[in-house]
Each structure stands twice: as C-alpha cells, then as structure tokens.
Amino acid sequence: MLSLFKKTKMLENKMDDFLDHTSESSMVFYEAVKHYFLGTEAEFKSQVAKIYTLEHEADTLRREIENQLYTETLIPESRGDVLALLENTDNVINQVKGTIADFEIERPEIPPEYTDGFLKLTGFSGQAVDKMVKSIRAFIRNPQGVKDWLHKVYFYEKEADNTAENLKRKIFQSDLPLAQKNHIRYFLRQIDSVADRAEDVADRLAIYTIKRSI
Amino acid sequence: MLILFYLSSGLFLGWSLGANDAANVFGTAVSTKMVRFKTAAIIASIFVVLGAVSMGGGASATLGKLGAVDMIAGAFVVALSAGFVVYTMVRLGLPVSTSQAIVGAIMGWSFFSGTLVDYSALIKIVTSWIAGPILAMVFSLLIYYIFQKLTQKIHVHIFRIDLYTRIGLIVVGAFGAYSLGANNVANVMGVFVPVSPFKTIDFFGLMQFNSTQQLFLLGGLAIAVGIMTYSGKVMETVGAGIVKLTPQAALVVVLAHSIVLFLFASQGLHDWMRSLGLPGIPLVPISSSQLVIGAVVGIGMVHGGRNIQYATLVRIGLGWVYTPVAAALIAFFALFFMQNVFSQPVHQQVPFEFSLEVRDKLNEKSITIPKSLWKYQYPTAVACRRALLDEASMDHSELAIVMEYAKVELLKLQDPERFVQAAVKDLTPEQINAVVALEGETYRHRWQLGEALRAESDSWQITDPGQTSQHENELNLVCEIIHRQMNLKSP
Numbered sequence: 264m265l266s267l268f269k270k271t272k273m274l275e276n277k278m279d280d281f282l283d284h285t286s287e288s289s290m291v292f293y294e295a296v297k298h299y300f301l302g303t304e305a306e307f308k309s310q311v312a313k314i315y316t317l318e319h320e321a322d323t324l325r326r327e328i329e330n331q332l333y334t335e336t337l338i339p340e341s342r343g344d345v346l347a348l349l350e351n352t353d354n355v356i357n358q359v360k361g362t363i364a365d366f367e368i369e370r371p372e373i374p375p376e377y378t379d380g381f382l383k384l385t386g387f388s389g390q391a392v393d394k395m396v397k398s399i400r401a402f403i404r405n406p407q408g409v410k411d412w413l414h415k416v417y418f419y420e421k422e423a424d425n426t427a428e429n430l431k432r433k434i435f436q437s438d439l440p441l442a443q444k445n446h447i448r449y450f451l452r453q454i455d456s457v458a459d460r461a462e463d464v465a466d467r468l469a470i471y472t473i474k475r476s477i
Numbered sequence: 478m479l480i481l482f483y484l485s486s487g488l489f490l491g492w493s494l495g496a497n498d499a500a501n502v503f504g505t506a507v508s509t510k511m512v513r514f515k516t517a518a519i520i521a522s523i524f525v526v527l528g529a530v531s532m533g534g535g536a537s538a539t540l541g542k543l544g545a546v547d548m549i550a551g552a553f554v555v556a557l558s559a560g561f562v563v564y565t566m567v568r569l570g571l572p573v574s575t576s577q578a579i580v581g582a583i584m585g586w587s588f589f590s591g592t593l594v595d596y597s598a599l600i601k602i603v604t605s606w607i608a609g610p611i612l613a614m615v616f617s618l619l620i621y622y623i624f625q626k627l628t629q630k631i632h633v634h635i636f637r638i639d640l641y642t643r644i645g646l647i648v649v650g651a652f653g654a655y656s657l658g659a660n661n662v663a664n665v666m667g668v669f670v671p672v673s674p675f676k677t678i679d680f681f682g683l684m685q686f687n688s689t690q691q692l693f694l695l696g697g698l699a700i701a702v703g704i705m706t707y708s709g710k711v712m713e714t715v716g717a718g719i720v721k722l723t724p725q726a727a728l729v730v731v732l733a734h735s736i737v738l739f740l741f742a743s744q745g746l747h748d749w750m751r752s753l754g755l756p757g758i759p760l761v762p763i764s765s766s767q768l769v770i771g772a773v774v775g776i777g778m779v780h781g782g783r784n785i786q787y788a789t790l791v792r793i794g795l796g797w798v799y800t801p802v803a804a805a806l807i808a809f810f811a812l813f814f815m816q817n818v819f820s821q822p823v824h825q826q827v828p829f830e831f832s833l834e835v836r837d838k839l840n841e842k843s844i845t846i847p848k849s850l851w852k853y854q855y856p857t858a859v860a861c862r863r864a865l866l867d868e869a870s871m872d873h874s875e876l877a878i879v880m881e882y883a884k885v886e887l888l889k890l891q892d893p894e895r896f897v898q899a900a901v902k903d904l905t906p907e908q909i910n911a912v913v914a915l916e917g918e919t920y921r922h923r924w925q926l927g928e929a930l931r932a933e934s935d936s937w938q939i940t941d942p943g944q945t946s947q948h949e950n951e952l953n954l955v956c957e958i959i960h961r962q963m964n965l966k967s968p
Contacts (some may be wrong), residue, residue, distance in 0.1 A: 271640045278636070336510040338639045340723045345635070404633040 270304055278403065282396050284321040285352055289392035292359045294455070296385045299366050299380045311367050316361040320338050325349050344471040348399065351467060355392055355460040362453040371446050380430040381454070382422055388457040392417035395461040398468055409472045416465040423458035427451050483553040484669060488699040490560035491665040494575045495525070495703020497567045498661065498765045500711040501734060503652035505727030506646040507712040514709050520647060521654040522701035528658025529697030530690050535744040535760030537663035537670055540579070542598040546586055547960055551823035552668040554815050558582040558808035562800060567711065572798050574764030579664040581801030585808030590824035591857025593880065605761040609737055611769025617733035617775035624729060642724045649732045656738035658697050660936045663762045666696035677898045688898065726776050733772040738765060767797065782807055829861035829883040830854045838882055838924065881924070888920040888959050906949060907936035912955055928951050
C-alpha cells in the first residue's frame, strides 16, 4: 500500500518535471533568440545546448510517464486524453528545439530594424507556452480552473499571429533580395508555430476538461 | 448424506448468485481495469463469507415467514428452480435477482401445497424491493453530490484521485461483498435453516458456531465459488449497462448499493431503531442488481437524466416481473415431478378441522362455526378457507383466527438435545427448559402447545394466535424446529 503511494508520488513528480521542462524551454527559447540578435555567440550557444538537454530530458520523462500509465493501467477514463496531452505538449518543445536548431545551422541574416519585432514575437510565443503549461497544471489538479488560463493562451497566440503578420508585411515591402525575404519569413513562421502548437494543446484541453466534468 | 444431496440445490443457487451479483460490487472496477479480477474475486469471496456467517440470520427469518417450506425435498426443488432461473438469465446476459427468483419459487411451492400465502410477509418483501432501489437512488444522489462538491474544493492531483479511487473501490467493494453475503445468503440457504444437519461447534467455551452459521458458511462458500469461476464474464459485460460509469461514479454506486443492502440485513440496526420507537427497517433479502440500477439512475439524475437509456431500464424492469413468475411456474411443475415421479413428499399435509376442542376455543372468542363444517377434515388451507367463505360469514381477521385454531399439526418433541442446539440462539434457557419438560407429549394444534408451555413456565406468555408478538414468533420457532425434526425422523 505504501509503495502504491510512493509510486503515485513519483509519477506526480515526473509529470510536474515534464511541465517544468516545457515551461523552462520557452524561457530559454527567448534568451537564445535574444542572444542571436545581440550577436553574443557564447551565450547563444549555451542557450542552444540548454534547449537540447531540456528537450531530451522531457522526451525521457514523457516516455516514462506513458509507460507507467499503460503498464499500471492508471486513470483508465482519462488515460487517452492525458497521453495525447503529453504528446502534444512534447510537440511544443520539439518546435522550440527545431526553431533554435535552424537558427544555429542556417544563421539567417536578419536586418537590425526587425530585431524588436522578432523579440516581441518570441515573447508572445513564450507567453503562450507558459500559459499553456499553467492550464495543464490546472487540468491535473483543478479542472474548474483550466478556463482561466485557456483564454490567456488564445490571447498570446493571437498576438503572436498579428506580430508575425506585421513583420512579414514589412519584410516583403523592403528592398531585401527575395531569397533573404523568404529565409526570414521561414523563421517568422517557425517562431509563430510555437504559439500555434501551444494553441493546439489548449484546444484539446478545453475538450478534455468538459469530459472530466461529466 | 441424503441431506447433503438436498443441500446441493441451495449450493447451486449460491453459485449462481456469486456468478451474477459479484459484478454489482466489482463490475465497473474490473471492467475499467481499476482493480484486477483476481484481487476483486479474492476480496469479494472472503467478505461474502464473513457477511453470510456473521449477519445472515435476519433476512433469512423473513423469508421463512413467507412460506415455511416444510419438507426437505420441497426445499430442494424450491432452491433448484430459483437457481435454474438465475442461471438461465445469467447465461442470457439478463440482469436477474436471486431474491425474486427464490420468492417466486416459494410462492410456487405455496400454490402447489395449498398453503395460504402470508401476504403480510409478501407485502413487506415486495415493498422492500421497491423501497430498496429508491433508497439506493437517494443515497447515490447525495453521496455523488457531496463527492462532486468536495473534489471541486480540494484540489487533488489526477493521479492521486486515481489512487484514492482504487483504494476506495476495494474498501467499498469489501463492504459491498459483506453486505451482499449478509443480505442474500438467506436466498441461498434460508429454506434449509430448520433442517440444518450440522451440530453446534464450541470453541473452548469462548465462542459458538451454531448450525445455522455453519449452513450460512456453506452458502457463503458456494457464493464465493460462483465469484471465482463465473463472475469474471459478467463483470466484463457490466460496463455496457444503462449508463457508462466512470470509476468515481462506480465507487458511489457501489457504496450506495452496499449501504442499502446493509440496512436491510442488520438486526442490530433494526433493534436499535425499534428501541428508539422508530419503525425498524424490515430484514428482507433484496436484489443487489436492482439497488445498483437505482444508484446508477441516481447519478444519471445528477446529470439531468440525459444519459439514462430508458429502453434498457424498461428491459430490466420487465426482468423483475418475469423472474418471480418464471421461478414460481418452474417450481410448481418441478414439485409435481418430484412428488409424482420420484415419489418424494415435497410438503406436509396440513389438514384443518373443527373438532370439539377447536370449536370450544373459538366459542370463547364468540366465533361460531356452522354445523355443516364440523364433520369434515379439510386437506389444505385453501380448501378450508374456501369452505369457510362459502358457509360462514366472517370478516378477514376472524377468518385468520379460525384458520390458526383449526390447523392440525402433530407436535411431539422427540430429540430434546437437538432441539436445545437449534434453539439456543433465539430462546432463553427458561423457555428451552419448558419445552424440554414437555418431551413425549403430543399436541394436535399449535395453540395447544402454546397453552402447555404457558402452564409450564412464566417465560412463555403466549398471546392468541394471529397477534404478532415476540412470543408468538418464538412459539412458531419451536413448532418449526419440532416439525423439521419429526420430518427427519420419519422420511
């Protein structure tokens, strides 16, 4: 009986850890983008390394949680939902990692007048992820509180969309060569996608919450 | 040895009950994989036996009142018919009540033997069948509501809720199995109680294990075997009931169901309520399946009733009607075969007569019997009643009194030692001594034995027949035991 409590406690901790990793990845993401634009290479590299580690650890945690949920047939009613939630949350971290990896490999040349716009966009995406994590935490402890966070996710996702659109407009109205315009557009879309992934999770969460309250 | 053969039908019924009703307690827990079947089966088996042995007596007495099946071959057929109906319904995947099957079968016996049905007991039983599910519904509604409010206030982790639910399902399941054993063992072994072949076992003077308890132990074990061997299949299908239950809802359903079963089985609670001047909850075997349905409907109502599949509910309701009818019919025909093909007496001939003694006694109560009825002996209660209704004008209560006095039953205490054993739990030592002192005497009517006992000891304050009192119940018990012993001696 005691080991059952222990096991449950461990599983709870793993879930919390996984969410911590997700939330942290969004903060590190912002820092990494900031250092890329500042040109502080050493700091940028260290943030990139951090994101790789976070992504890797989050993957391991996710697999462990999924394994335990399946092998011990836990939460039979919500298992499918929680598993899908884990997978989708993992997509967010993957998106963060993929974007940063592209920055590191492709080294896009972005004129300094767009720096503020990019940082603003990254900030909004990060906020969307942060609120998404908070809504998941609410889902597993207090389903009634989920909706308080969901609308914030939607808010930041929309802000990110608007910012990305404005930036894109400016870039394509500029005299930059078309190849560069396209390259920059790709990165805009990548950063914006982080917020979109967070929105996907929020959409699912809204349904799961209704299911849990029935 | 023969008696063990006769008991086998009760054991079969017990097996059917275990196969069918354990699913009410652990069905959702197992079908949602919250509790492993093996764990559920072991816990259910242990607690069913505990409940049967420690608390099975109350409901069994009520069943005995409905129809005192007075020959062991009759009891065998009654239990077999009920078991057959339950088994068939389980095989067909229909929800079935063992309580209804056994009551139906007892009614079949009553019709076959021409015994008058104790309608007050029948009404008590049928009202309990209606009241039980309603109570379960109310309990589940309340518990579910409280449960919902609590989880909204206390923020518990989803995995922690899962753990608590698992533990809850096991604990409540154990309570449910205990209550099931306590309430439903009467269905399985009730008809055999007075003919129990077992002797009281004394554990170093510390504690006694009487013959009824041993019989209930056997019944409990039969239920346990049913759980182990067949209930798994029923549990797998229970998920597709009237509404799909979450494990938390299942916990509430099982709890509500178990509380009601417990209420209808607890002699202690019954006595306590009586001592407070409240009407005691009748100790009646009720259908565990019906309680679950009631409790599930209760939860459905919390959600505004939109999830309830009324068609399924109607199908189940129909089962409640045809179970007793089918059991009664099967018992009736099976008794016919037992008596005429296998030449086994399935009921005692209880004749009625208006001898001089009876007429004198009735005269004291200012009831006169028409002369045309004096010379006959009526072979059955039904025949006597018909004659009285045709020839004499009397109201319902007078009729009941006349029938009680006219009933002929030869009563002779032949084996005082066995009598003491059988009665030690229910009678005081003075009362038992008074009975034993009458060894060898023969009485033709029950009221004559009552009078003799009253003359023997002040502990026997027998009131007039037909007036329900503690002492009359005790006198009835004495007669039952004497009857069965006489039947055993002269097969």
